[in-house]
Amino acid sequence: MDIHRCRFVPYPASAINAVAFSHSSLPTTLASRPQLLKHVQVRLAIGRANGDIEIWNPLNGLWHQELIIPGGKSRSVDGLVWITDADEETSNGKTILGKSRLFSIGYTSAVTEWDLEKAKPKTYASGQHGEIWCLGAQPPVLGKNGVVLPSARKLVAGTVDGNLVLYSTEDDDLKFVKSLIRTPSKNTKMICIAFQTRNVVVVGCSNSNIGVYDIRNGTLLRQMSLGAGVPGAPKSIIAWSVKCLPRGDIVSGDSTGHVCIWDGKTYTQAQRIQSHTQDVLCLAVNADGTQIVSGGMDRRTVLYEPRAGHAGRWSKVFHRRYHAHDVKAMASFEGKGMSVVVSGGPDTSPVVYPFRTAGKENHRVLSHLPQQTNLQSAPKARLVISWWGNEIRIWHLLHPARRLLDGDTTGTDIRKNRKLIAQIQVQGESNITSAAISADGTLLLASTATEVKAFQLHYDGTSQIHIRKVEVTGASHGATKVEISPDSHWAFWVEEGVKIMIARVITTESETGLVHTISAPRKLPRIRRVVPKHLALGGLGSYDRKVSQVAFSPDSKMLSVADLAGYIDSWVLRAPGELQNGTEDKSDTSSSDSSENSLDESEEEAAERWYPNPKGKLLPKLDTAPVVLTFSPGHNEEDGDYTLIAITASKDLFVFNPLRGALSDWSRRNPSSKLPEQFRLSRDPIKGVVWQGPRAWVYGHSFLTMLDLSQDLPEPSDTGRDGAKKGTKRKRHDHNAGAGGKINKEHSLVPQQIKAATAPDSNEYMDVDMDDQKSVGASSAYEDDDDDTDGGELQRLRDDATTNGEDARKEASKPKTWNTYQYRPILGIVPLASKPPKEKKKKNGEAKQETVDTLPPLEVALVERPTWDLDLPARYLADGEWER
C-alpha cells in the first residue's frame, strides 16, 4: 500500500462549549429491571463553538459518536440541557421510558429544541429579553423511592441583562412563559444556573453574588455573596458555575479559583476551597453527593471528597491536567456500570475520566475528529475532497506515491505533488452535512440541512477547474447523507435521517465534456421492523433508525444502508420483471411515475429499478451501531453474491452475503474473538475501511490494521495479555467505569493492592479484597455478558476442524493481519487509483501463489490532523507559568 501522508488537508475542529448527558444518573429502581435498563437510551450531547451538536453513545465505555448536527453560519452552542420525562406504565404492564428532549442556547435570546431523528432544529422560542447565558431544567417531581413522577417541567434561562425567564416545555412544545425576575442593575449577568429543589433555583451572577430564587413567585430567597475580588483583579467575582448536591448544599466555582460549599438550609458559606490558580469554570457532582469535580482555566480538573471524621467538610483529593487548554464544560453520568465525567474545552477533545474510581483508572481522551470521515476521493481523477462548515475543498494529488518513492520523476517536490484546485462555499444558513464525489471526479454532491446540491466539475488535471451547478429536483428537505454510486449512475441521499432517496444521474457527452443531470428522486422503502410500542414512544423515539451507513456494491447493483439501531436494509438494481416484486413496490412505482414524465428518461427508468433485496430481511440486527458498512470488491465465486462487511462500534466484524441473507462462511469461521488483539483491545473506534483486493485496511483514530478476508484469522494465542486463558467467549477486559483502563500500579494514586501480614514472624502476606464500597451502587447491574458468547463448544469444534483442515502452507506464506499505530490521529483514508506499474505484471510468472499476485496495488491518501496543529486560542498564563 502506498500512502500519501497528508497533513495539509485542514479540519478546523471547534471548541467545546457545552456537554450534557441525557441522564445524569439512572434511578436505582431500574437496577432491579435489567431488561428495562437495557433500553434506557443514554446519550451525551456536546455543543461546539461552530454550532455543531454531537450526540455520543457511551456504550459501556466505547464512546461512539453517533451523530453530528452541523451548525450554521455564525451559530454556536453554548448551553445544552436535556429533559427526560418520567417513565410511564402502560396498561399491559410495560414501561414507556421517559422521552428525552434536547435544548440548546447559543448566546442569542432564543432557546432551540432539537429533533434528533431529523438532525435539525425542531422549534425555537424567544422572548423579550437579552441573550441567554445559562439554561436550567426544572427537576421533576420525585415520588417515593426517588421515582420520577410525570410532571411538567420548565426551563429557566438567565440572561445577560440580569433577567430570569421561564419557558414551558409542556405538550411537546417550547414556549416562552414569562420573565420571572428582572435585576435592577443592567450589569448583572446571569452566568450559571442550578436547581436546588423543584422550585428553588440558584443562579450565579457576575456581580460576586449567587442568588437563590423561588421560581413560583419570583422572590429572591437569599443572596450569597462571594465577597470582594482579589487585589489586582476586577472588583466583582464571577460565579462561573453552580451545582447542587442531592442533600441541598450548593457548590459554586468562581473567578478567584475558589470552590465554595454553601449550606443548603441557611444559604451561608460552609467552606471555601482554594484549589485552582485561575478561574473555576465548571463543576460536576455525583448522584449521591459524595464527590465533586471542578475544572478551570488553569487546565486543572480537581476532585473533592468529604473529609473523613469531619462531617460536612470537603477537601481536595488531587488534581490532574487532562486538557491542553481551559476546562470549560463538564457533565457526569452514572449508571449502566459506568461512572464518568466528561469535560471539554477549547482544545476540542472531550476527555472522559472515571468518577467513582478516580485515581484508580485512567482518563481517556476522545477524538476531536468526527467519527464519519469528512473525506472522499475520486480515485480515477486522483481528487480528494474534504469539507467542514460550509466549505468544500478539492485537492489534486498529482503523482502516484510509487513514482515519488522510486524517484523516477526528477525534481518532483513532495510539496508540489498536491494542488488545491477548488474551494466551494455552499450558500445558505446551514452547514454541510455530507458530500460525495463520483469516482471520475466529475460530479460532486453536497447536502445541508435544507437542500442537496450537485456540482459538475470539469478538470483536466492541469488548467483551471470549471464548476457548474446541477439542478437537483425534489430534495427540498435537505439530507443528512449523500452518496454517488461507483458507476456514477445513481445519486443517493437520506432525507430527514430516515428517508432514503435515490435519483438517476444521466450523463451525456457534449463538446465541453460530460454533462450531468439528475432526475427526480425516488424514495426507497425500508423493511418494516416491529419495534414494541413502549420502546418506540419513549426515550429518543425512532432516533436510532437514523441511517448512519451507506454502501454501494462495486458494480453499483446493490445498495445497502444501516441505521444506528443496527438494522441493515438492502436493495438490488434489477430490470423490471427480473425480480419478483415486493409488496410495497407498486405504490412506489406509481408515485414516481406520476411525478416524472420525461420521455427519454422514463425509458431508462423503466429499464432498471431498485427493488428491496428479497433476502434482505434475513440479515440480522447488529448488537451495536455499525461504524463501517462496505462491500468488498469482487464477487463471491460460487454464487455471485456480494460480500457485505459490517463492523460495529463494539468491534465486532460480520461478513454477510446479502443475496443469500446470511452470514458468510468466513464470518462463521472467524468470530470476532479471533480478530487480532490489538484490533479488539484498542479503545479507538473504527472509522472506515479501504479495500485492496481481499485485504481490508481497517483504520481508526490512531491505528491502521490489515485483515485478509481471504484467509482465516490466526488462532488467538492462549496466553493473552494478562495471561488469562481465553475461551471462545469474547474477551472482556476488567470492567471499568467507562473511561480508560486501570492505572498501572506505580502510577495509581489509590493502592491497587492491599496485603495483610499473616504472622509477625513471616514475610508472607495475603491479598486483601478491596471491597469497593463506592462501586456504582445499585445501578451497576450490568449483566449483558451473555450476549457476548458467540458460541460454545460447537464453535470451538468448528474452529478446530477448520484450522486442521486448512492448508498450513498458505498460512505461513501470507500475512493475515498487520497493525500499525504509526499514523495518528487519522481523519480519514481514501483510495486513489493509478495505472498499475508494469513490473507487477512481469512478476506474475515468477510468483507461485496466485493470491499474492492478484493483490491489486493500492494507493491511498491518509489525512492526519494532529492536535498540535489545532489553532487554539491563547491561554491565559498565571504567574510563574510558561508554555512548555
Added chain:
Amino acid sequence: MGSHIDANGDTASLKKRKRGPKDEASPLIKRHQSKSLSKHSTNGVPEEDRKANGTPTRRSKVIVLDTDGDVELADSGPVGELVVRKAHATWKLSNPMGGRMLDIDPMFSADERYLVLTYNTSLQVYTTEDSLLVRRIPLPVTRSGDGDFIVSAALSKISPEHVWVGCNDGRVWRINWTTGAGAETPYEINKYVLDMDIQSMEYGDVTKDVLLVLQTSESTPATIVAYDEEDLSKGEGTLLHTFEEKPNLLRSAANGKVVVATSGSTFHVGILKHKKKGVDSPELEYRFYSIGVPDLAASLDIRTTLKTTKKGATELQQVDVVIGGARGGIYLYSDIAAKLTPEGHGAVKAASIQPRKYHWHRKAVHSVKWSADGNYLISGGYEQVLVLWQVDTSKVNFLPHLSGCIENIVVSSQGSSYAIHLDDNSTMIISTEEMKPTTYISGIQSLILGDHPSKDAMVRRVWKPTDEISQPLVTAINPANPSQMFLCVGNGQQATLGGGGPSTPQVQVFDTSSFRGVTKHVFARTNPTDANITNHGAPIVEPTVTKLAFSGDGKWLASVDEWQPPRADTEVFITGKKTAEEVRRERREIYLKFWEVSADGSAVELVTRIEEAHHTKQQETILGLASDPTSARFATIGEDGVVRTWTSKFRKRDGIAVTGQDGQQLRAWTCSQTISLPVSGQQDLTIGLSERPPRSGALAFSEDGSIIFAAFGEPSEAVVVAIDTETGAIRDTIYNMFRGDVRSIKSLGSCLIMLSEDLTVYDVVSDELLYSFSLKETSRPAKRLAQLAVNYESRSFAVAAPVPNEDLKLMRKGTQSELLVFSIEDSEPQLVHTFSNLITAVYPAISSSGFVVVDAAAQLWSVAEGAEQPPMLRPLAELGVGDAADTDKQPGSMDLALGDADASDDEMQDGDQDVEMDVDDDYDVHQAVVAPERLTEIFNTAPSFAMPPIEDIFYQVAGLYAPKPVRT
C-alpha cells in the same frame, strides 16, 4: 619580638646576595634537604612492612620526619590522647565542641522549656527561652570504626527526663538529659537498627516504655521488634512484623495502638489487636497491612484521635497517616484504620483507600507533620520554604526564604510552636501564631560529610550533588574580636553542594566563645528569589568566596569570590575548538571586595568592589590574599603572575571628600602597587591561553609588614620573591623551595614556612634551610586540603592534611586527617594527632597561643599550649548553672547571669590572659555572663551628681544582661 627582621640590614643582604641553587646553601640545609629526600625514599619500606605485618595502623603518618636517623614518628595513640614529644611543649587538645545536627526530630521537653537536639556525636540540651546550651552530652558513637551513626532519638514517654538514643549498630542508650547520665552504658541489640520509636504501653497495671525498633541484619529480613527495658537488657524483644523489602521509617502513635513503617513505595500499618479478656499477660499482637503508595516514602507522620469507651478504656477513633514522597507529593490517608478490617471478620476486606494528594514541593518532602489540631499539614524540603497546608480549604501558606533546606519539623505538644531543623546546622523554634522565631540555635555551617545521602537522592535527579569536600574551609578571625570567626558558608548543606563545586556566597560569623552563629553576611551574589532550582531541575550555582582576610586592626575585610557558569548552561556557547572548560573560564566572574567591619563585627559594609583585580585576556584567578599585620593594606597575587597591593584612600567626588551619614569620611580601596613577578614563562601569557600550565601561588606579609613574600610558578618551579612593600622592588628571589603546587606560605619572624608537597622552614636572614619534610605521596584532592596555620604568639605553626591514601580520590566520609603542631625552633612536631574526621580548616587562635581546628563533622577543636584554656564556651551545666536551670524553679535570668559572672570571672583569672584581651573576651562571652568590670564601667563613670539619668543606666545594665536579639 625577638625575631624582628632588621629591615635595613636584611634587605641589604638580600639584595646583595645572588642566591644560587640550593645545593650551594649551608651544610645544614644540605643535610636536611638530602636527608629528607633520602628519608623519603628509604623510609617507605619499613612503613610498608609495618602495615603488611598486620599492625593496626589505620592512621598512618602524614609526615615522614627526620631528625637524626630514627625515623619513626607519631604512631599516635588512640583518639583523644595527646602525643607529647617534648617535655616543654605540652600541647593539649580540648574536647570537641559543636557538631552537626542530625536528621532526627528535635525533642521538646515536656514543659517546652528545653530543646534536646541530636548531634552527630552528642546530645545537646538548649533552653528555648534564650537559646543557650545547657548541656552537651557526648556520645561515644564511633566505636568500632567509621560506620556508626545515630539513627533515632526520642523522649521517653514515662520519664520525661530520659531520652532513648538508637545507634545503627544496635546500641541503645537511655540518657538522662538533665544529668547526662547513661551515655556509658548502652543496651545492645545485635542487629542493625534502621529506625526506632518509643511508646508507653500498659503491661497490666504498669506502664512501661516500649521501644519499637525497625531492625535488620545481614541474614534476616527487616523486622519490627518491641523491647521494654527488661527485654533490652536481655537483648530479645517481641517480634511484631516482618518485611519483604527494606523499610526506612517507623512511627507509632496512640500508645502503640498504631505502628506505621514505610519501605520503598509501600507503607505498613499495624493496628494493635485488642487484648483478649481474661488474659493478663500483655500480648503485643498487631495486625499488619501493606498498602501501596504512589511514590517512595521519604517522610511520615501519624495523627490519631482517641475515644473513650463506656468502660473507660481508650480506643482508636481515627488514624490519619500522611506520607511525604521522594518526588514531592504528600499523600494523606485519612481514617485508615477504619477502612482496614474490623476485627473478627473471617474474610479480610478493605474499603477502597483513596489518598489525597498535595503537591507543591519540587523535590522530596523531607518532613511532613500534622498540626496539633489536625487542620494543617506542615511540610518542608529542599525549597527552603515551610509550607502550611490548610487541609480544609487546600489553601497553602508559605514561610519562605529560610536559611537552609528543611530537614525536620516538630510540632510542640501544646501546638504553639514548631521546631524546624534546617540543613545549615541550625534549629529554630517558630511560634505558630506569629510565625516568628523565638529560639535560634546555629552551629558551624560549613560543609560536612554526612552519614547518609539526602532524601532528595532517593530518586534520580538531573544533577548529582557532590558528596566530597574538595576545598578547605575559608575562615578568618576578626583581630579586633578574636572570638569571632568568619566562615565562608553556603545556603545550607544541600545548596552548597549543589552545582558541582561548593557554592558559598555567604559568610557566617560564628562566635566561638558563646558558641553560636552570630550573623550571616552575604559576600557575593546570592539567589534570594523564589526558587533555588532552575527550570531544568538543576540547582542554581552561586559564587564561592575563596579568600578572606582581615586587616591587622580588624576594621577592614577583604574577600575574593569566584563564579563560573555551570557546565550545562555553557553548552550553547561552545563553538569551534573551544572546550566546555574554556568557555566556562571565559565567563568566570572574579571579584575582589573590600568591606568595612563595624566595631562589634556584626555589620559589614561593602566599600569597594574590584572587578578585574588580576587579568590578562580574561579574568585570572586570585591565588592569594594577604593582609599587612601592621597597617590597613592587602596584597593579592593572581594567576597572571602579578602581585598587587591595595590601600585605602579617602573617597573624593569632584575633588570633595565624600562623607557618610555620620559625617565620617568615606574611603575607597585602590591598587597602590603592581609588581610583576619574574616568572620563567611570563611571556607565555601573551601566547595562547589554553597552553599555559596551571600555576599556583601564595603570598604572605612579613610580621612587620615590610616585605611581601610571594610564591608563584608552575608546579615544582615556583619561586619565592621578596618584595619591598615600600618601593615595590624585588629584593630577593629564592628558588627550588616547592615541590608540586604551592599550597601556602607564611612568615614567622625571620623564617618562611612554605607548604607544597614539602614543608619547608627557611630562615631568610641567615639564608638557611632550617628543616624540611616531604609530605607523603597522596591523592590530588588530599593535597588540596593540606593547610598551614601560624601562631605568632607561641611562635608555632600547625599543619593539617588528610591521612595519605593514594587511592582516596574523593574526600568523603571516613577520611581522616592529621594535625601536627611545630614550634618554629624545633624540627620535631610537638603534637601529632589524628582526627577521625577530615579537617577542613585550621587557624591560629588570636591572642592565645593555640590553634583552632574545624572538622568535617562541624566540630571545633581547640589546640592550646600548656594549661591555657581555649577561648570557647562551655555548656551552662559545666559552668555550674545547669543544675539550677534544671530545677523546676524558674531561674530568674538575673540569678543565672550573676552566677555565671562569678564562674566566668574565675575562669578568666585562671586563664592568665592579658587583661586587655580579657575585657574583649568578656564582651563577647555569652551575654548572660557579665564581668563585674562592665558593671563598674557603667556605675563609676562619674561622681553621683554627674550620673546620667537613671533610665539610661537602666538600659545600659539591661543591655548587658538581656541576650542580644538573635539574628538569622
